[in-house]
Amino acid sequence: MKILDVENLTVKMMKEAEQILVDSVSFHIKKGECLGLIGASGSGKTMTVKGILDLLNPPFFVESKITLNNMSWESLKKSEKRKIMAKDIGIILQNPMNAFDPLMRIGKQMHHYLYPYTKLKGEEFTNWLISLLEEVHISHGEDVLKKYPHQLSGGMLQRVMIALSTALSPALIIADEPTTAIDSQTQREILKLLKSIKSKNESGILMVSHDIDAVCSIADRIILMDRGRIVEQSDCVDFLRDPKSIQGKNLMKCKSKLGGEIHAFGYTKCVG
Numbered sequence: 001m002k003i004l005d006v007e008n009l010t011v012k013m014m015k016e017a018e019q020i021l022v023d024s025v026s027f028h029i030k031k032g033e034c035l036g037l038i039g040a041s042g043s044g045k046t047m048t049v050k051g052i053l054d055l056l057n058p059p060f061f062v063e064s065k066i067t068l069n070n071m072s073w074e075s076l077k078k079s080e081k082r083k084i085m086a087k088d089i090g091i092i093l094q095n096p097m098n099a100f101d102p103l104m105r106i107g108k109q110m111h112h113y114l115y116p117y118t119k120l121k122g123e124e125f126t127n128w129l130i131s132l133l134e135e136v137h138i139s140h141g142e143d144v145l146k147k148y149p150h151q152l153s154g155g156m157l158q159r160v161m162i163a164l165s166t167a168l169s170p171a172l173i174i175a176d177e178p179t180t181a182i183d184s185q186t187q188r189e190i191l192k193l194l195k196s197i198k199s200k201n202e203s204g205i206l207m208v209s210h211d212i213d214a215v216c217s218i219a220d221r222i223i224l225m226d227r228g229r230i231v232e233q234s235d236c237v238d239f240l241r242d243p244k245s246i247q248g249k250n251l252m253k254c255k256s257k258l259g260g261e262i263h264a265f266g267y268t269k270c271v272g
């Protein structure tokens with residue numbers, strides 16, 4: 001069953017002249033499947049995500065036909081989309097520090113997002129929050145709930161964000177560069193965590209990254225973007241073995257030149 005079906009997503013920027021940032025992008029994600037979205041910096045990955053989630057305002061304009069969980073997405077009002085996004089789409093972003101209110105304790109922020117969706121009250125609710133933190137390997141959850149975002153490391157905050165965005169078992173998880181802002185040891189742990197969420201939940205995952213190794217460690221298939229267009233769609237194993245597009249071949253060439261992970265700078269420097 002398809003969780004997300006995107007048909008001809010186009011994102012335009014209308015300033016002095018029209019500029020097409022995402023050009024007729026189509027893909028789908030099935031239940032329990034992880035799709036990796038890769039491409040050089042500026043290729044349109046984040047614009048694709050923002051276009052899907054309807055997070056863009058003028059001068060950006062989006063055209064698309066999107067079906068989410070068998071629902072026609074464009075026929076919904078923005079407010080209806082926000083409600084669905086809060087419950088059915090888990091969103092994990094690159095820089096967790098920006099996603100939290102710096103003046104509010106972690107426990108209060110988790111309460112704010114999750115309380116309306118559960119019947120749990122008082123101590124039961126707090127124990128649930130602690131259990132959510134335990135699932136992302138935060139063992140001293142009671143202390144973490146009392147902390148402010150700046151009192152936690154980037155890796156810890158990223159775990160809290162993953163706990164929050166997966167708490168309500170969303171049908172779809174969208175992770176835009178979830179491991180880019182953290183050190184390589186924590187990166188590995190976060191990837192392991194996402195992998196276990198993938199096998200435990202039936203959620204579909206859209207994982208956006210520059211890092212082909214990180215993506216292929218959890219994705220089943222990948223799509224490769226270049227200048228707003230999809231230039232290759234492939235099974236991960238096939239892509240790593242034998243990429244078909246010029247951009248895919250370049251990416252794999254860079255990977256071997258740079259000896260492993262390709263992040264924005266290395267990839268752009270090598271290809272561009």
Ligand SMILES: Nc1ncnc2c1ncn2[C@@H]1O[C@H](COP(=O)(O)OP(=O)(O)OP(=O)(O)O)[C@@H](O)[C@H]1O
Nearest residue numbers: 013021039040041042043044045046047048210264
């Ligand atoms: N706020 C903005 N104003 C104008 N142009 C923008 C804006 N945000 C993105 N763009 C342009 O849209 C295109 C796609 O950008 P996008 O952020 O989707 O790239 P990306 O693939 O996510 O890159 P990165 O890997 O660096 O995150 C780029 O040409 C970029 O310059």
Ligand SMILES: [Mg+2]
Nearest residue numbers: 045046047176
């Ligand atoms: Mg981006």
